[in-house]
Every structure is written in structure tokens, then in C-alpha cells.
Amino acid sequence: xxxxxxxxxxxxxxxxxxxxxxxxxxxxxxxxxxxxxxxxxxxxxxxxxxxxxxxxxxxxxxxxxxxxxxxxxxxxxxxxxxxxxxxxxxxxxxxxxxxxxxxxxxxxxxxxxxxxxxxxxxxxxxxxxxxxxxxxxxxxxxxxxxxxxxxxxxxxxxxxxxxxxxxxxxxxxxxxxxxxxxxxxxxxxxxxxxxxxxxxxxxxxxxxxxxxxxxxxxxxxxxxxxxxxxxxxxxxxxxxxxxxxxxxxxxxxxxxxxxxxxxxxxxxxxxxxxxxxxxxxxxxxxxxxxxxxxxxxxxxxxxxxxxxxxxxxxxxxxxxxxxxxxxxxxxxxxxxxxxxxxxxxxxxxxxxxxxxxxxxxxxxxxxxxxxxxxxxxxxx
Ligand code: FES
Ligand SMILES: [Fe+2]
Numbered sequence: 001x002x003x004x005x006x007x008x009x010x011x012x013x014x015x016x017x018x019x020x021x022x023x024x025x026x027x028x029x030x031x032x033x034x035x036x037x038x039x040x041x042x043x044x045x046x047x048x049x050x051x052x053x054x055x056x057x058x059x060x061x062x063x064x065x066x067x068x069x070x071x072x073x074x075x076x077x078x079x080x081x082x083x084x085x086x087x088x089x090x091x092x093x094x095x096x097x098x099x100x101x102x103x104x105x106x107x108x109x110x111x112x113x114x115x116x117x118x119x120x121x122x123x124x125x126x127x128x129x130x131x132x133x134x135x136x137x138x139x140x141x142x143x144x145x146x147x148x149x150x151x152x153x154x155x156x157x158x159x160x161x162x163x164x165x166x167x168x169x170x171x172x173x174x175x176x177x178x179x180x181x182x183x184x185x186x187x188x189x190x191x192x193x194x195x196x197x198x199x200x201x202x203x204x205x206x207x208x209x210x211x212x213x214x215x216x217x218x219x220x221x222x223x224x225x226x227x228x229x230x231x232x233x234x235x236x237x238x239x240x241x242x243x244x245x246x247x248x249x250x251x252x253x254x255x256x257x258x259x260x261x262x263x264x265x266x267x268x269x270x271x272x273x274x275x276x277x278x279x280x281x282x283x284x285x286x287x288x289x290x291x292x293x294x295x296x297x298x299x300x301x302x303x304x305x306x307x308x309x310x311x312x313x314x315x316x317x318x319x320x321x322x323x324x325x326x327x328x329x330x331x332x333x334x335x336x337x338x339x340x341x342x343x344x345x346x347x348x349x350x351x352x353x354x355x356x357x358x359x360x361x362x363x364x365x366x367x368x369x370x371x372x373x374x375x376x377x378x379x380x
Contacts, residue, residue: 070198084289101156
């Protein structure tokens, strides 16, 4: 997996000024970078290697809190089929407003509860023979029998609602209680922040490759053609969390404007990035494995109102939406790399590459054995 990483890597690294000086040696493209051209044309190749050939370490899905849906789109009484973590799930909201995530297949004769199942009060009724199941996965009614089947049990996943998402806890061991919590952020709770249209992608590589790209500031210049790149002040790995702090000069028509990009990660599935300087913007960043090949990536943005009143709101939206458009364009450029890259366990690094190995050591913590759907992921 990541056994090649020396154990003595410090948990956090000091300010890295070399990134600034090193990246400023790279010339800025006059027009588009080669990857910008490929992303715009949309005809880049996709590798024919298997995911195991490309990402040998990816033999387990990481345990984490994973967003599954924007809560406001899941109505009371609604039942949905969702495929994540190489398993079919049923997502439903009961009459009391509580959301549930469970394995989709009925322990009776295997119907998919999400395809034709219905909510009755706080129970989910199977479409096939109408057995009822409660939010803990217990059988509570068989309409043609006096007794319930007390041995039957559906796997359920602990579920919370945070920052507008329904989130579920996944661990290969179903008895493992959640190991951390995800906080509600002030930007979600306050009216001062306006939601902007979310953006989402299906990316053809594991979450770890996307996350590793976060503190890779050199690529902002070489892939995205940025004239200036942030300076990493610190990146701390603290238990299940990580914290990245950086400063940046944003390019504006009035010249460079000082600002910051800071990010807090809450395990592999969810992080919060904050941009400040031009207009305060926060984005909630979601990465959830769909299967061994692909990852669902979603970014939900909120921007701080520039002031009271409708005009200020319109202006905030315009500026925020321009920033979001730019970040989405960058994602399409990154995807050309993600669709074709491999994981190099022994990367050849330069001084200014940033804390790749520290990140990998942190990421390796989240892979635990024992998931039945991961059988066959370990080559002999
Ligand atoms: S398969 Fe679900 S009730 Fe029979
Ligand atoms: Fe990027």
C-alpha cells in the first residue's frame, strides 16, 4: 500500500516558500495550456488499463462519512436507488423526516427495495411481498404471517445531515461506530452566505488522487495557466482531519489582490475550502467512491453577500458564479490527467513539490480490510 513511506515524516510541515520561488521560474502560457486545449475539445483519450493496474493500493474503500444527496432534494416518503462503494443502496426519508441509508436487497427473496419500495410511516415496505422494515433494518411486519422474522436484518449505515447533505458512515466492519463527526459550518448556518449552483463530475480514479492534487500548487500554473499560485503556509495532519493554510495573490483587472485559500478535511469523503480576498467563497467538497474505477465528485458553493439589498446580492452572485465557472473549468482540465494517470508509489520528487508523502501516509490510515465487496482486489 504505502509501506514505502518512511515512518519519520513529521505530522506537519513548516511554511514552504520554495514553492513560490520555484513556480515563478515556470513561464506563463500566452494562450491556453495543452491540457486546457484538450479539455475544451473534449476528445482526450482514456486509458485502457484496469483500475487495479493503475492504483495498486486501492484494495479497500476508505472508511468515512460520505455525502449521498443534498438533503433538500430528498422529500418525506421518497425512496431512491443509489450505487456507491460498489454496492446498491436504498436511500429513503421517513414520515418523521429522518433519512436512512441501507443495503438495497431484501433479506426475504432479494428484491431491490429501492425499485418500487414505499415508505409507510417510519417503515420501508418491500415491493415484492410487502414485508416492512424499520430504520434499523429489522423486519416489523409480514402481511401474510402472524409473526415477524426476527433473524432477518438489513445492513443500515449511520446517517446524519450536515451542511445541506445527507451523509452516511461507511466502515468495512458494520459494527464499527463512527470514529469522528462532521461539524455544521457557519457559512451553511448563516443567511449571509448565498448558495450557488453545485457542480458534479464522475472522475475515473480514486478519491486519493483527487485529494493529492489539492495541495499540488505547481499544477495550477502548468495545467490551468494561472499567472500566480498560492504559497503553502502549512498542512497539518491531525488524526482523521487535515488542515491546509495558504496565501495567494488573486489576479484582478486592478492588479494582484492578496487573499487566502484554506481548507479543512474531515476524512476522505468531505472537505471545506475557503477562498477569501476578492469575494469570500466557501465550497463543500465531496468525493465518494462509486466503484473501483470511478469517484463521484461534487462541489457545493456558497458566497458571502457583498452587502444588504437585492443589488448587492446580484453582484455577489455574478462574482461568485464567475469564480465557480473558473473552478469548474479547472476541474475539466484536471480530469484529463485523472482519466489517464497511474499511482506511482515511489514518486520522483522535487523540493518544491509539496508534502505528497505526508499526505499519502495520512490517506493510508483509512483503508481497513474485511469489506466483502473488496474480495478479489488483492492480486495473488
Ligand atoms: S423479497 Fe422483499 S418481501 Fe419478499
Ligand atoms: Fe487542478
